[in-house]
Amino acid sequence: METPRVVLPGPSPGARDAVPLCARLSRLYEDGARTVECDAAAVTAPDLGAVQALARLRLAARGRPLRVTGAAPALRALLDLVGLVELLGETEEREPAVGVQEGVEPDDLAV
Numbered sequence: 001m002e003t004p005r006v007v008l009p010g011p012s013p014g015a016r017d018a019v020p021l022c023a024r025l026s027r028l029y030e031d032g033a034r035t036v037e038c039d040a041a042a043v044t045a046p047d048l049g050a051v052q053a054l055a056r057l058r059l060a061a062r063g064r065p066l067r068v069t070g071a072a073p074a075l076r077a078l079l080d081l082v083g084l085v086e087l088l089g090e091t092e093e094r095e096p097a098v099g100v101q102e103g104v105e106p107d108d109l110a111v
Contacts, residue, residue, distance in 0.1 A: 003037045004028045010042030013053040022060035041070030054087040
């Protein structure tokens with residue numbers, strides 16, 4: 001079975017684009033989709049409109065799986081700059097993945 005998709009319009013989605021994208025995403029989940037793919041490949045000139053669209057899609061997903069694909073380096077850099085790189089659904093390099101704990105040895109000193 002193919003994963004359902006929403007496609008961000010290029011070169012950069014605006015605030016008006018977020019409303020129909022969120023409505024489509026909600027319909028896909030209501031129709032039984034377990035995971036939805038958000039294709040960001042067309043976003044070639046990302047700006048804060050693209051950040052807003054991705055943020056609103058994340059909110060509309062309500063914790064359900066939303067996989068962002070095709071994010072160009074410029075979009076990744078912008079999201080990192082504004083502190084929202086987690087909208088891509090990836091963990092930051094300096095943060096451990098969710099649910100991962102470091103092992104502690106009995107002779108480790110307390111920090």
